[in-house]
Amino acid sequence: MIDYQEKAVILIADDNIIVQEMLGELLTSTEQPYELIFAENGEDAIEKATTMLPDLILLDVMMPKMNGYEVCERLRNHEKLAEVPILMVTALDDRESRVRGLNAGADDFISKPFYGEELLARVNTIVRLNRYRGLRDERAKLSDANVELVSLNTQLQQMNDELATAYDATIKGWARALELRDQETQGHSQRVVAMSIHLAQLYGITDLDALNSLRRGAILHDVGKMGVGDGILLKAGPLTGEEWDVMRRHTIYGYEMLKPIEYLRPALDVVLYHHERWDGGGYPEGLARDTIPLHARLFTIGDVWDALRHSRPYKAPWPREKVISYVLSEGGSGFDPGIVEVFQEAIQDEVIWE
Ligand SMILES: [Fe+2]
Numbered sequence: 001m002i003d004y005q006e007k008a009v010i011l012i013a014d015d016n017i018i019v020q021e022m023l024g025e026l027l028t029s030t031e032q033p034y035e036l037i038f039a040e041n042g043e044d045a046i047e048k049a050t051t052m053l054p055d056l057i058l059l060d061v062m063m064p065k066m067n068g069y070e071v072c073e074r075l076r077n078h079e080k081l082a083e084v085p086i087l088m089v090t091a092l093d094d095r096e097s098r099v100r101g102l103n104a105g106a107d108d109f110i111s112k113p114f115y116g117e118e119l120l121a122r123v124n125t126i127v128r129l130n131r132y133r134g135l136r137d138e139r140a141k142l143s144d145a146n147v148e149l150v151s152l153n154t155q156l157q158q159m160n161d162e163l164a165t166a167y168d169a170t171i172k173g174w175a176r177a178l179e180l181r182d183q184e185t186q187g188h189s190q191r192v193v194a195m196s197i198h199l200a201q202l203y204g205i206t207d208l209d210a211l212n213s214l215r216r217g218a219i220l221h222d223v224g225k226m227g228v229g230d231g232i233l234l235k236a237g238p239l240t241g242e243e244w245d246v247m248r249r250h251t252i253y254g255y256e257m258l259k260p261i262e263y264l265r266p267a268l269d270v271v272l273y274h275h276e277r278w279d280g281g282g283y284p285e286g287l288a289r290d291t292i293p294l295h296a297r298l299f300t301i302g303d304v305w306d307a308l309r310h311s312r313p314y315k316a317p318w319p320r321e322k323v324i325s326y327v328l329s330e331g332g333s334g335f336d337p338g339i340v341e342v343f344q345e346a347i348q349d350e351v352i353w354e
């Protein structure tokens, strides 16, 4: 990339030392002096131009071995130098040699003997225009790249959205599969999602990612029950102590099952900790108070609410008022008392908290 703060570089190709010195003085005594490279013949000029990539080449026509026209042609055929501005310095002020120079690829001419001010003015103009053109080309490239980047980003976002939709459809499928096995909890996962999100929003959670994690955790909270055998999961009577031990393991089974799925990792708090109690009497780890992740503390109220409001093999559904009293009485023991306060506000919505 061109550094526009850097001095412009001019290659002077002239076999005459006196001309070299004159030009050198002229081009370095200006307000913005140029950096100069000198070449004494055509081959030398081509070689130096190739390595230094100057902003302008001042090219003498009459040089030994290879004349200026030939040098000019060779530069124009060079991949890196085809665009470099070439100002031909010639003692021949006739039309024929100018036409020849133009055909060889020169951009402009100046005749020897030259007027210092005129030469400097031309050099300044050519260098400025060339640098401006370079800048414009780079800006155009950048702008093209930007447009492409925006389009790529949009595509990526779209693919991400599609992927998230596909994932969510998959996890809903898992939840339905579990509900099919565990008849009496039909619709349970959908209802607890609605209650958890409602409670979380009233509690002040607005972040979309956080709400999505809670939603996924709620859908999947009991997915670990897939690891519990029918004999226990579908048992009509009360469970024995040992059977309860197995049943309680569904939190860990769910966690183990989902842990390798990066996308669901933020949802694991609910899966693993949805049976913890505020007073530390829950499972699987017996966490208490704030050490229980917030999403699990929010979720558990809706989960208990729904279990009590619906019939289970071992109990009839409780009336709404009885469930409300129960949840309120559990503030500070089973549930986070701060969230129970928000619950009182939440149950005004009798569609979600039916
Ligand atoms: Fe559970």
Ligand SMILES: [Fe+2]
Pocket (backbone or CB within 6 Å): 188, 192, 221, 222, 303
């Ligand atoms: Fe549940």
